Amino acid sequence: MHALYSVSVIRQIEQAALQQVPAGTLMQRAGLATANAALGLLSVAPHDATILVLAGPGNNGGDALEAAARLAGAGASVLVRLCADPQGLPADARQALMRARRTSAVFIDELPLRHWSLVIDGLFGVGLGRPIDGDVADLIRTINRLDLNVLAIDVPSGLDADHGMLVGDAAIRAGTTLTFIGDKPGLHTLAGREYAGSVLVDTLGIDAALYPAAALELSGPALFSSVVRPRSHDSHKGSYGDVMVIGGADGMTGAAILAARSALHAGAGKVHATFLGAVPAYDPLHPELMCCSASGVDFGKAVLVAGPGLGMSTAAAALLHKVLHSGRPLVLDADALNLMAADPAIQKQVASHPAPVLLTPHPLEAARLLRCDTGHVQANRTAAAAALAARLQATVILKGSGSIIARPNGHMAINSSGNPALASGGTGDVLAGLCGALLAQGWPVWEAATGAAWLHGHAADVLVRNGHGPAGLTASELTVQIRREINRLKPAGKD
Numbered sequence: 157m158h159a160l161y162s163v164s165v166i167r168q169i170e171q172a173a174l175q176q177v178p179a180g181t182l183m184q185r186a187g188l189a190t191a192n193a194a195l196g197l198l199s200v201a202p203h204d205a206t207i208l209v210l211a212g213p214g215n216n217g218g219d220a221l222e223a224a225a226r227l228a229g230a231g232a233s234v235l236v237r238l239c240a241d242p243q244g245l246p247a248d249a250r251q252a253l254m255r256a257r258r259t260s261a262v263f264i265d266e267l268p269l270r271h272w273s274l275v276i277d278g279l280f281g282v283g284l285g286r287p288i289d290g291d292v293a294d295l296i297r298t299i300n301r302l303d304l305n306v307l308a309i310d311v312p313s314g315l316d317a318d319h320g321m322l323v324g325d326a327a328i329r330a331g332t333t334l335t336f337i338g339d340k341p342g343l344h345t346l347a348g349r350e351y352a353g354s355v356l357v358d359t360l361g362i363d364a365a366l367y368p369a370a371a372l373e374l375s376g377p378a379l380f381s382s383v384v385r386p387r388s389h390d391s392h393k394g395s396y397g398d399v400m401v402i403g404g405a406d407g408m409t410g411a412a413i414l415a416a417r418s419a420l421h422a423g424a425g426k427v428h429a430t431f432l433g434a435v436p437a438y439d440p441l442h443p444e445l446m447c448c449s450a451s452g453v454d455f456g457k458a459v460l461v462a463g464p465g466l467g468m469s470t471a472a473a474a475l476l477h478k479v480l481h482s483g484r485p486l487v488l489d490a491d492a493l494n495l496m497a498a499d500p501a502i503q504k505q506v507a508s509h510p511a512p513v514l515l516t517p518h519p520l521e522a523a524r525l526l527r528c529d530t531g532h533v534q535a536n537r538t539a540a541a542a543a544l545a546a547r548l549q550a551t552v553i554l555k556g557s558g559s560i561i562a563r564p565n566g567h568m569a570i571n572s573s574g575n576p577a578l579a580s581g582g583t584g585d586v587l588a589g590l591c592g593a594l595l596a597q598g599w600p601v602w603e604a605a606t607g608a609a610w611l612h613g614h615a616a617d618v619l620v621r622n623g624h625g626p627a628g629l630t631a632s633e634l635t636v637q638i639r640r641e642i643n644r645l646k647p648a649g650k651d
Contacts, residue, residue, distance in 0.1 A: 159370035187222020212279035213240035218249025220278020228259035287324020320346030345558025380607035396425035397596025398458035406433030408465030418589030463492030497524035512601035574613025582631030
């Protein structure tokens with residue numbers, strides 16, 4: 157399990173650890189870890205490296221000063237910009253400052269404009285509670301503008317470690333973040349994925365017994381590989397379940413077709429596309445899809461994916477009520493979520509549904525369901541996802557950079573895959589169809605949610621690596637790549 161901890165829990169762990177070790181030990185360990193990470197990031201030998209260390213007024217600055225001393229000792233040319241009153245530093249940081257001053261590190265008041273082998277950001281850590289302003293904000297903007305190789309200590313200065321928001325409009329954009337004691341959720345969602353870069357974790361040698369059970373983790377194949385099974389030679393289409401996509405009002409046929417194609421490529425045995433509006437005779441690209449009218453449809457034994465292109469009409473609401481009375485496993489997306497938001501009675505039906513329910517809202521749809529604005533949702537994405545999961549007794553994928561997957565009992569995961577190529581029309585329909593296909597193949601709802609979110613993003617990552625995006629990647633391309641990635645999955649324990 158790749159656990160994620162809130163700042164408050166990290167502080168509790170830290171305080172407990174400080175009772176077990178001599179004063180200054182954790183800061184010295186942090187400085188050593190930072191120096192080692194910095195050396196690993198250099199593209200030149202230490203004696204040829206020029207390293208700029210930015211040190212702030214707290215313990216984060218002390219970690220940076222410890223690193224500066226060690227890097228100077230390793231032979232690097234180190235310049236330190238101390239953005240703090242030395243007398244106001246915490247006791248451990250003052251000791252680190254004294255050690256740094258005894259080395260060849262040079263302390264500067266003005267930043268020379270030059271190329272640096274590496275910049276180390278130790279300005280502000282997890283305790284930042286206000287926007288960065290003044291000269292330090294100007295310094296940060298200069299570093300970002302120069303497009304330098306940046307290593308952030310614990311959290312990029314200006315980024316909220318819990319929620320991934322920027323605290324104001326000045327924040328360090330790091331290529332790598334070395335975070336201490338435990339990983340933080342804000343490094344993996346919202347702006348965090350862009351500003352933190354690659355995330356490394358160092359526990360500073362803290363006793364594992366001091367760590368509580370984590371309610372939040374970073375998602376990846378480990379969360380769902382236990383349900384991956386090879387296909388048996390004597391299987392048939394009935395072995396892999398039925399998916400029925402319900403949507404496709406007039407003018408929105410494409411959404412239902414995209415979701416149905418996704419379910420087909422993701423391995424469902426049979427896929428029906430059900431249309432509230434005009435019914436196409438067949439899908440010319442995939443005649444395997446069975447197209448039918450929503451009028452009088454028999455839900456049979458299918459997993460139901462409701463919402464893609466459904467619309468907000470009275471007929472759409474009536475059809476959704478019928479879906480909710482089916483007793484079948486449900487994936488609710490798009491207009492199904494908007495209809496829910498407009499009708500508390502539908503929300504009660506969802507909360508009492510006897511079969512698994514998986515919701516896939518984007519932030520605006522989540523805001524409608526929570527009766528707030530999108531800014532409120534984005535300010536605390538984990539809280540928003542948890543609230544929806546608990547209120548509607550459903551598993552929730554709150555989409556976005558670092559999608560949040562939440563279950564009703566409060567356990568959550570942050571998805572680790574995906575990129576801006578997914579910011580195009582239809583990719584959400586593809587995710588809904590993928591969720592339905594995994595449920596139809598017998599995946600439990602938590603594994604289906606974490607697996608679908610990861611596969612969806614990973615397929616986009618592979619496509620972008622191969623030059624198909626991020627600009628211009630289409631949802632239709634995504635479905636085919638998802639098929640490839642599903643077939644590359646290996647059961648737990650297999651090489």
